[in-house]
Amino acid sequence: MQIITTxxxxxxxxxxxxxxxxxxxxxxxxxxxxxxxxxxxxxxxTERFDGVTIQTLQVSKQEILDAYQKVSSSLLQAMKDAKERxxxxxxxxxxxxWRIEPEEGVYLGQQVRPLASAGxxxxxxxxxxxxxxxxxxIPAKIAxxxxxxxTTPPQADGTxxxxxxxxxxxxxxxxxxxxxxAQAIAALAYGTESIQPVLKITGPGNAYxxxxxxLVFGDVSIDMIAGPSExxxxxxxxxxxxFVAADLLAxxxxxxxxxxxxxxxxxxxxxxxxxxxxxxxxLMDRMDIAKKSIQTNGWIAVVxxxxxxxxxxxxxxxxxxxxxxxxxxxSLDDIENAGAIFLGAYSxxxxxxxxxxxxxxxxxxxxxxxSSPLGVYDFVKKTSIIRYTENALEHVSDxxxxxANTEQLTGHAQAIRVRT
Amino acid sequence: MQIITTxxxxxxxxxxxxxxxxxxxxxxxxxxxxxxxxxxxxxxxTERFDGVTIQTLQVSKQEILDAYQKVSSSLLQAMKDAKERxxxxxxxxxxxxWRIEPEEGVYLGQQVRPLASAGxxxxxxxxxxxxxxxxxxIPAKIAxxxxxxxTTPPQADGTxxxxxxxxxxxxxxxxxxxxxxAQAIAALAYGTESIQPVLKITGPGNAYxxxxxxLVFGDVSIDMIAGPSExxxxxxxxxxxxFVAADLLAxxxxxxxxxxxxxxxxxxxxxxxxxxxxxxxxLMDRMDIAKKSIQTNGWIAVVxxxxxxxxxxxxxxxxxxxxxxxxxxxSLDDIENAGAIFLGAYSxxxxxxxxxxxxxxxxxxxxxxxSSPLGVYDFVKKTSIIRYTENALEHVSDxxxxxANTEQLTGHAQAIRVRT
Numbered sequence: 036m037q038i039i040t041t042x043x044x045x046x047x048x049x050x051x052x053x054x055x056x057x058x059x060x061x062x063x064x065x066x067x068x069x070x071x072x073x074x075x076x077x078x079x080x081t082e083r084f085d086g087v088t089i090q091t092l093q094v095s096k097q098e099i100l101d102a103y104q105k106v107s108s109s110l111l112q113a114m115k116d117a118k119e120r121x122x123x124x125x126x127x128x129x130x131x132x133w134r135i136e137p138e139e140g141v142y143l144g145q146q147v148r149p150l151a152s153a154g155x156x157x158x159x160x161x162x163x164x165x166x167x168x169x170x171x172x173i174p175a176k177i178a179x180x181x182x183x184x185x186t187t188p189p190q191a192d193g194t195x196x197x198x199x200x201x202x203x204x205x206x207x208x209x210x211x212x213x214x215x216x217a218q219a220i221a222a223l224a225y226g227t228e229s230i231q232p233v234l235k236i237t238g239p240g241n242a243y244x245x246x247x248x249x250l251v252f253g254d255v256s257i258d259m260i261a262g263p264s265e266x267x268x269x270x271x272x273x274x275x276x277x278f279v280a281a282d283l284l285a286x287x288x289x290x291x292x293x294x295x296x297x298x299x300x301x302x303x304x305x306x307x308x309x310x311x312x313x314x315x316x317x318l319m320d321r322m323d324i325a326k327k328s329i330q331t332n333g334w335i336a337v338v339x340x341x342x343x344x345x346x347x348x349x350x351x352x353x354x355x356x357x358x359x360x361x362x363x364x365x366s367l368d369d370i371e372n373a374g375a376i377f378l379g380a381y382s383x384x385x386x387x388x389x390x391x392x393x394x395x396x397x398x399x400x401x402x403x404x405x406s407s408p409l410g411v412y413d414f415v416k417k418t419s420i421i422r423y424t425e426n427a428l429e430h431v432s433d434x435x436x437x438x439a440n441t442e443q444l445t446g447h448a449q450a451i452r453v454r455t
Numbered sequence: 456m457q458i459i460t461t462x463x464x465x466x467x468x469x470x471x472x473x474x475x476x477x478x479x480x481x482x483x484x485x486x487x488x489x490x491x492x493x494x495x496x497x498x499x500x501t502e503r504f505d506g507v508t509i510q511t512l513q514v515s516k517q518e519i520l521d522a523y524q525k526v527s528s529s530l531l532q533a534m535k536d537a538k539e540r541x542x543x544x545x546x547x548x549x550x551x552x553w554r555i556e557p558e559e560g561v562y563l564g565q566q567v568r569p570l571a572s573a574g575x576x577x578x579x580x581x582x583x584x585x586x587x588x589x590x591x592x593i594p595a596k597i598a599x600x601x602x603x604x605x606t607t608p609p610q611a612d613g614t615x616x617x618x619x620x621x622x623x624x625x626x627x628x629x630x631x632x633x634x635x636x637a638q639a640i641a642a643l644a645y646g647t648e649s650i651q652p653v654l655k656i657t658g659p660g661n662a663y664x665x666x667x668x669x670l671v672f673g674d675v676s677i678d679m680i681a682g683p684s685e686x687x688x689x690x691x692x693x694x695x696x697x698f699v700a701a702d703l704l705a706x707x708x709x710x711x712x713x714x715x716x717x718x719x720x721x722x723x724x725x726x727x728x729x730x731x732x733x734x735x736x737x738l739m740d741r742m743d744i745a746k747k748s749i750q751t752n753g754w755i756a757v758v759x760x761x762x763x764x765x766x767x768x769x770x771x772x773x774x775x776x777x778x779x780x781x782x783x784x785x786s787l788d789d790i791e792n793a794g795a796i797f798l799g800a801y802s803x804x805x806x807x808x809x810x811x812x813x814x815x816x817x818x819x820x821x822x823x824x825x826s827s828p829l830g831v832y833d834f835v836k837k838t839s840i841i842r843y844t845e846n847a848l849e850h851v852s853d854x855x856x857x858x859a860n861t862e863q864l865t866g867h868a869q870a871i872r873v874r875t
Contacts, residue, residue, distance in 0.1 A: 110857050113854040116854040120557075120851075124563055128565070145548070148791060151791065198861050234824050249672070256822075256826065282870050285869065285870040325866060363842075371571065375838065376840050377842070378840065379843075379844075382848070385859060388859075388867060390851045390858070391851075392841075393565075398836075402676075403838070405570050406676065407836045408839050418790070418792075418796060419795040419813035419814065422797070433533070434532070434536040435533075435805055438537065438809045439809065441618050442582055442586065443581075443741075444709070445708075445739070446707070446740070447705045447808060448805070449701055449704070450701040450705040
């Protein structure tokens with residue numbers, strides 16, 4: 036891992052964060068073709084990109100029942116445990132509609148309603164991500180979304196990973212389709228013969244999926260445009276470097292583009308940590324990926340003071356922040372920007388990835404400056420309610436007419452005058 | 456206005472809603488040039504598009520003081536009245552951070568924080584929109600945004616409209632710049648020598664502004680991509696057609712692309728309403744615009760029943776819905792999709808545009824199916840907080856390891872094992 040000691044170098048590292056490669060032209064073509072040829076195009080692209088010929092896009096009830104047979108009882112229990120904890124946290128995010136009568140004859144309100152439908156994209160290929168199913172479907176369900184659709188690319192044998200199917204079924208997902216990539220996003224946004232369109236698309240994906248989500252944004256809602264995953268770990272003299280190194284490497288194993296970085300109080304600790312990272316790295320199943328990530332994107336910064344560390348964190352706005360200092364709660368109020376903050380030595384990111392409760396879909400690449408974790412609030416929308424009595428309208432009519440005339444919208448003024 | 460009586464025709468009208476014209480190539484060039492040439496490009500484009508040569512982009516303190524002299528005391532009072540009512544409504548939208556301890560040793564929370572900066576775009580040219588300043592700046596201020604920036608194109612004499620300046624000053628806007636169009640959005644997103652970038656851009660604009668907002672989305676947050684404004688008015692036999700016609704025309708005067716439509720219980724009422732619209736139309740200052748809008752986009756649908764009306768409204772998902780039936784509250788629970796709902800004969804859209812309290816920035820073109828009015832929630836972001844004790848982590852470690860192994864992320868499992 037690169038060890039850096041000046042603020043200028045740190046700023047350069049933050050600016051150097053990797054971003055998705057440009058694939059827009061290809062993605063535009065895919066979206067246009069899915070709009071035009073619909074199911075036929077989905078099947079053709081599945082053959083081309085996933086290397087498998089399927090006849091039917093929708094996963095059948097029988098396939099879901101079969102999936103339960105393929106999942107071990109310990110995995111089923113783990114998914115149920117995770118589901119319960121995720122539900123418990125997200126229940127807190129439910130918003131109530133409200134009405135107020137701030138003065139006589141004035142009735143105002145905000146109605147909160149679930150979106151009618153949502154589509155969840157789950158990456159496939161070699162790995163399976165049942166945890167991502169839980170993290171996307173549970174908030175949608177708590178929000179009250181009536182139709183939850185999931186799409187994921189089929190495996191080489193034409194089936195969908197059993198753990199993904201069981202997770203989806205546990206969460207009450209209503210429809211599951213075997214389609215991945217930009218073509219899945221196009222189908223969710225615009226519909227095909229088999230797949231009715233949805234109002235919002237969430238879930239992670241590769242550069243093609245991210246680009247497709249950006250392109251369909253506006254026609255439908257999307258959660259965010261996710262970049263590579265990141266962790267920043269803030270340590271002090273008492274931090275256990277074995278823990279720190281393990282967490283950095285857990286981040287690095289995600290993806291070669293992932294970023295694992297660490298703030299340490301001295302060059303000695305930086306060097307010791309680097310050694311520990313290299314030691315643990317050699318023992319990893321996913322050593323090749325983690326090594327590439329650590330070599331390309333990993334860094335350890337020596338910081339002078341707590342306030343310097345906080346400045347760097349706020350500039351970085353990391354997706355995941357682990358504070359492993361002696362009194363992690365102390366600095367919490369000063370952290371302005373982070374997707375999720377993990378406090379203390381026994382709150383590793385892996386805990387939050389699976390079972391802690393909060394969502395693991397978090398803003399990346401500094402977007403924590405303006406974005407939030409995925410939540411129940413992503414699956415509801417609000418409507419304002421306005422009712423004034425004749426008297427109450429009369430009371431504000433001069434102000435309306437004055438403002439309308441200023442804006443040269445005299446027809447607006449007339450709509451008041453006709454009533455008073 | 457076109458009178459339509461079959462459901463099929465209504466569905467076609469809904470589908471025919473106008474959308475912004477494609478200007479993407481031009482907008483991309485503008486954004487690229489602003490990134491490269493910064494202030495110089497902003498000044499050059501202001502000369503080209505706004506026809507005025509200015510030396511300094513930022514509005515000075517003196518210009519703001521001068522603006523107060525140009526605004527009448529009645530307009531100042533109207534803006535203050537409006538501000539107070541808008542503030543009162545939006546105060547209700549403030550969200551509190553929360554912490555929970557759902558089981559021993561498990562501490563979770565959600566921290567709500569304001570965005571550090573926000574940029575408001577206000578259209579200029581011939582008209583001025585102080586109400587839009589209030590509607591954008593007030594929720595940002597209530598959220599706690601520390602740096603609120605406003606951009607608006609200069610008038611022919613190089614100044615900014617006095618009402619806009621006073622509204623901005625009343626709301627505590629921190630910086631105001633004389634720049635409009637896609638170039639203003641590029642400057643807000645990426646910064647220039649004079650304009651520091653912001654984290655979120657809100658506010659209405661023409662097709663160029665809307666396209667620029669879509670293109671910078673992801674690098675910064677945006678509120679929504681606004682289409683032409685719309686109203687749908689639901690009437691019954693007792694509705695006063697004078698009121699209905701005035702409200703339809705107030706909508707139509709906005710813009711030739713605006714949509715004014717109405718649901719009526721009989722063909723007789725449809726014809727009477729059409730006559731009343733034509734009568735009032737002739738008396739309008741903005742007759743030309745309103746006539747074009749009514750002729751191109753206006754429609755009156757004869758509906759058979761209350762449930763048919765509700766179905767149409769939910770399919771349309773209008774930006775503004777006025778319910779002028781005898782008992783408007785009765786149907787409120789069945790309306791799934793609308794930006795704002797105005798109840799009763801004395802709650803015209805013009806009331807909500809200026810002083811009612813709720814925001815007038817509302818989802819258009821059917822996006823009320825998945826979007827909300829602009830609100831305080833647009834100017835905050837959330838961070839999840841996770842703290843587990845050693846015992847609490849131990850308690851969930853099996854589930855984490857099981858899930859991590861399923862996802863082939865064995866480094867994640869190791870980050871737990873190293874601690875237990």
